[in-house]
Amino acid sequence: xxRSTLDLWVGIFVTIGIAAILFLALKxxxxxxxxxxxxxxxxxxxxxxxxxxxxxxxxxxxxxxxRVEQIRLDSHTYQAVVSMNIDRGxxxxxxxxxxxxxxxxxxxxxxGLSAGGDTKMLANGDRIAKTQSAIVLEKLIGQFxxxxxxxxxxxxxxxxxxxxxxxxxxxxx
Amino acid sequence: MTTQALAxxxxxxxGATLDSIARLGFAARFSMALVxxxxxxxxxLSLTLREIYFAGVLSLVVILVSGLFVGMVLALQGFDVxxxxxxxxxxxxxxxxxxxxxxxxxxxxxxxxxxxxxAVTAEIGLMKTTEQLSAMEMMAVDPLARVVAxxxxxxxxxxxxxxxxxxxxxxxxxxxxxVKLIGIDSGSFWANMQAAVDFRYDxxxxxxxxxxxxxxxxxxxxxxxYNARPTAExxxxxxxxxxxxxxxxxxxxxxxxxxxxxxxxx
Numbered sequence: 017x018x019r020s021t022l023d024l025w026v027g028i029f030v031t032i033g034i035a036a037i038l039f040l041a042l043k044x045x046x047x048x049x050x051x052x053x054x055x056x057x058x059x060x061x062x063x064x065x066x067x068x069x070x071x072x073x074x075x076x077x078x079x080x081x082x083r084v085e086q087i088r089l090d091s092h093t094y095q096a097v098v099s100m101n102i103d104r105g106x107x108x109x110x111x112x113x114x115x116x117x118x119x120x121x122x123x124x125x126x127x128g129l130s131a132g133g134d135t136k137m138l139a140n141g142d143r144i145a146k147t148q149s150a151i152v153l154e155k156l157i158g159q160f161x162x163x164x165x166x167x168x169x170x171x172x173x174x175x176x177x178x179x180x181x182x183x184x185x186x187x188x189x
Numbered sequence: 190m191t192t193q194a195l196a197x198x199x200x201x202x203x204g205a206t207l208d209s210i211a212r213l214g215f216a217a218r219f220s221m222a223l224v225x226x227x228x229x230x231x232x233x234l235s236l237t238l239r240e241i242y243f244a245g246v247l248s249l250v251v252i253l254v255s256g257l258f259v260g261m262v263l264a265l266q267g268f269d270v271x272x273x274x275x276x277x278x279x280x281x282x283x284x285x286x287x288x289x290x291x292x293x294x295x296x297x298x299x300x301x302x303x304x305x306x307x308a309v310t311a312e313i314g315l316m317k318t319t320e321q322l323s324a325m326e327m328m329a330v331d332p333l334a335r336v337v338a339x340x341x342x343x344x345x346x347x348x349x350x351x352x353x354x355x356x357x358x359x360x361x362x363x364x365x366x367x368v369k370l371i372g373i374d375s376g377s378f379w380a381n382m383q384a385a386v387d388f389r390y391d392x393x394x395x396x397x398x399x400x401x402x403x404x405x406x407x408x409x410x411x412x413x414x415y416n417a418r419p420t421a422e423x424x425x426x427x428x429x430x431x432x433x434x435x436x437x438x439x440x441x442x443x444x445x446x447x448x449x450x451x452x453x454x455x
Contacts, residue, residue, distance in 0.1 A: 019235070022238065022239060022242050023238060025242055025246045026238050026241045026242050026245070026246060028246075029241065029242075029245050029246045029249065029347075029350065030241075030350065032350075032354065033245075033349075033350025033351070033353055033354055034350070036350070036353040036354045036356070036357040037349075037350075037353045037392075037396070039357050039360075040289060040353060040356055040357060040360075040392050040395075041388055041392055043379070043383075044285050044289065044356075044360055044382055044383065044386050044392070045289075045383070045386045045387065045388040045391065045392045046383030046384075046386070046388075080384075
């Protein structure tokens, strides 16, 4: 084959190959909008984190402002300590409330931040004092059944023992 | 009589063991020689370009068509399962992650091994059979630098580009089926995909995989060709060994790389 034709074909091949990598990076991976700028780290302790995972989003008013970096168990308080990396450019007041939320019934678990009114802002290494744990669906159902049994048309006695029996009966069904 | 037969069995086992150890030793020596000759492949750029043409450009058609069809099938099958859970919008995520992380590098690697690797082995093997390699040595031209290194480098350069093209065409095929044919909303298809695919974690790891597979396939292909018995049967055996060996190498390496890259908790 002619030398320059060969060069042309190799050039075309390499060009569309690099274009494909760029397509993957920009259109599929959305490299442009996701800034990997190092943000600042804040921590929050939760009684129960439910299904929260590392790399889960941190959202404020539904907007992604950071990612969960690390989850560990504090062996003194038996609370889960979640370290979050918040993008630089988003500032939150000291009395921000962090809660663990789920988008939809089966959706992903994320950390929601609701800003407070303090004039001081969270800085690198700070800990969010006010937190709200994940809602565990099983506990919620258990509580609902218990309430239902306690307030239902059960025999008038209404002692706690009877109520507990009624709840057991309800859950056995 | 029985003792003789038994001795024959042991002799054959011993011979096969010694053969494979010698082969391993030759492979190690060959890899070292190949590494020292790699800079030569860049000095003889026109030879390397020719190999990129044979390994890369001529593989384009099979890679592009397979990528498109794999993406379309993935979209149809993924939609079938996802719609049971009302998660149609996640189709883009499913397709993009499976293509970029696994299917792109692995299927492109398998196709590359059977399309380009076998051709390289057959070519080098036939050069050896027709004593072209010996003739080069007589003319003080090192066949490793002149024949082997450009083919190796050409394969290593072509493979990541082919894998990226495969993934791209796959995503486009999924877009065609998911958005144009089935009617998923185009905005949620792309937005969910972009939210879920991470550049460093997914795309760069996929590219690393394809570079590793390209290196493995090219190394096996040139080695089998160089090591082929100089007969017609030897060349055919070497070609088969290239396809089987590099396919197994790709799948095994893929498992090892996946364990290190995507361990779930990281």
